[in-house]
Amino acid sequence: MQKFSICFISFFFLFIFSMVNFFFSIYFIMNNLVVFLEWEIISFSSMKITMSILLDWMSLLFMMFVSLISSVVIYYSKSYMSSELNLNRFIILVLLFVFSMILLIISPNIISILLGWDGLGLVSYCLVIYYQNIKSYNAGMLTALSNRIGDVMILMAIAWMMNYGSWNYIFYMEIMKNDYSMKMVGVLIILAAMTKSAQIPFSSWLPAAMAAPTPVSALVHSSTLVTAGVYLLIRFNFLIIDTFFLKILMVLSGLTMFMAGISANYEFDLKKIIALSTLSQLGLMMSILSMGLPELAFFHLLTHAMFKALLFMCAGVIIHMMNNIQDIRFMGGIGGFIPLTSLCMSISNMALCGIPFLAGFYSKDLILEMVSMSNLNFYIFLLYYISTGLTMFYSFRLMMYLMINDFNLLSVYNMYDEDFTMLKSMFILMMMSVISGSVLMWMIFSYPYMIYLPINLKLGVIYVSLLGGIMGFLISNMKVYSFNKFIGTYNLSNFLCLMWFMPNLSTYGLSYYFLNLGHNLLKNIDMGWSEMYSSQGMFIILKKYTVFYNFYQMNNFKIYLFSFILWMLFIFMMVLII
Incomplete structure (x- = not known):
């Protein structure tokens, strides 16, 4: 019982913290408040070291979502990591991760942003290598090196901002x-955000980071690490709105969205499919930011966090039941064995697809x-519309493989839906996946918002979604003997499955070359x-001279006598010459 106590305490405090933040965020939205706190840590010889905190509706709302998801994930870990001997160490790492994210969220100062940013990078490395095998080590190194580029960009931005005499960037946006x-500075911030949010060409670390335990994946890939870049761009949006680099970001984020959607359709690893769907949604957020709509990107970031965390948690339960098998080809028909988990999985998947009146529908x-x-x-x-269709495509394919097709694991299996610790945590997120979209819509966009479009454009979303769903259904029902889409187009499939060879480039090309x-x-x-x-050179020279001088200092009479005669001869010769 002792090792579970830290789980419950962490869950309780984070959950209370999230509720407090929720009510404060409503109050701040209604009264249009912004609170800027500055704490002077030390003042020495006219130099001040201060800690600044910015509290507005955006930071409070985001803190509420981060703390709610992390509290639920910690409660879920109580059961998922129950066989772990060092459970307390795992929980403390997760809490450090959450603390780094909160520091990043509330910082109006680019120095403290760097502290939070680097904290995320360091703790994510520790969590990715948690299982300590060669695959985890490689994935952790790829994650750390990719994120290091973003850290360097923020350091360069700090150096560039030294002209202003302070690093509180919110006061200098207009200038x-x-x-x-x-x-x-804007260009450097965009590059930093691209590395953290895994946009092309830095995409390969995100699926590799699936080597981490599933609760970590649920936290990292929903509301913390990968959304840090998006949040930073939302904060700096006023500065970067007219830069040419923003147009390049739009193209790259659109391609990221498209590439991740295609790769997810070729993938068979359950966690990697969900990771690629995260990559696709990150591309969507970044492309909306590059259009100059930060509030809309923030809205999608929050709704996406809920159903993506739930999706990972359901995947964790399924992998647990399947005796740690992650290949979806071995799964099937699980709806009859674990109905409650299947319900949560279906709702989160439908929210991801944008099925009307679930969380994802309002933002997408x-x-x-x-x-x-x-x-x-x-x-x-x-790119936008095809990527939306591809989301439906891989979601339906996943549902068919998991729930509707035949069960393919021929060995003895034991599937049960009675782990109430996991189920309770999943049901909290399931409720949020249903209601968070409409609640946030009322809160963030309080003014009446109506868009008039021609009927075909208005129904375009439904057209591509239906087409994607039908394609996903047909592809998952294809029999291996009648037509195999992989053997028929092997080279193309290989190219699309390996994310356009990006892991090869970043792992064997850039990383290997630079290392x-x-x-x-x-x-x-x-x-x-x-x-x-x-x-070493000085040491060798001094050692030689020391030996040489030591030889003289040993009171050797012959050397003194010989030296004396030589000096006398030298003086005599000089006198003769003069």
């Missing part, structure tokens, strides 16, 4: 927007209608020439 040289429908109404070109328009370069630089410069011409 920085009009100052051409300060546009560089509004996003696509805004896209239809804006003056974007046909290429971006197609090898770093190794050679360390060996030849740090431990080679630098040592020779500094510490």
Whole structure:
């Protein structure tokens, strides 16, 4: 019982904290309040070190969602990680992760943002390598190195902002927007956000991070690590709104959305399918941000966090029941064995697809209608709509493989739906997946919001969703003997399944090249020439001279006499010459 106590305490305090934040966020929205707190830690010789906190409706609402999901995930871990000997260590790591995210959310200062940002990167590495096998180590290294690029970009932005005498960026947005040289800060922030939110070409770390335990995946890929980049861009949106780099971000995020949707249809690992769907939704959020609609991106970020955390938790239950098998080809017909988990899975999947009146519908429908109404070109328009269809495609394919097709695991299995710790935590998120969309719609967009479009554009979302659902149903019912889509188009399937060869490029190309370069630089410069011409070289020279002088100091009379005669001869010769 002792090792479960920290789980319950953490769950209780985080849940209370989320409820407090929820009521405060409603109060702040209704009264249009912003609170800026500054705490002077030390003042020395006219230099002040201060800690700043920004509380507005956005930071409070996001903190509410992060703390609610993390409380539920910690309660879920009580059962999921029950065989873990170091459960307390796992919970403390998760709490450190949540604390880093909260620090990032409430920071109006780019220095404290870096602390939260680096905290997320460090703790995520510790959580990804938690199972300590070679796959986890490789995934952790890829995650850490990819996120390191974003850390460097924020460090460069800090250096670039030194001209202003303070790093409280919220006060300088207007000046920085009009100052051409300060546009560089916006570009650096965009690059940092792209690494953390796994946009092309930094996408390969996100599916690799599935090596972490499932509760960690539920937390990391719903509301914390991957959304940090999106949240940072929402905060800096005023600065980056007119930059040319934002147009490049729109194309890259649209391609990320499209690539992740296609790869998810070729994937058979249950957790990687959900990870690729997260990547697709992140592309959607980033592309909406690049259109200049930060509130809409924030709305989708919050609704997505709920059903994606639930989806991962359901996947964790299924993997647990299947004796740690993650391949969906072994699964099937689970609806009859674990009906309550299947109910949660179905609701979260439907919310992801944007089925009317669930959480995902309100944000996705509004996003696509805004896209239809804006003056974007046909290429971006197609990327949005095809990616929406692909979401339906892989969701239906997943549902068919898991719940409707025949059970394919031929060994003895034991599936039961009586783990009430897991079920209670999942039911909290299931309720939120149903109601959070409409509640947030009333809260964030309090003014009447009506979009008029031609009937075909208005129904376009339903058309592509239906088409995607039908395709997913047909593909999952294809028999191996009648037609195999992989053997028939092996090279194309290989290209699409491997995320356009991005893992190969980032792992074997960039990472290997830079790590090898770093190794050679360390060996030849740090431990080679630098040592020779500094510490080790000085040591060798001094050692030789010490031996030489030591030989003189041993009171050797012959050497003194010989030296004396030589000096006398030298003086005599000098006198003769003069």
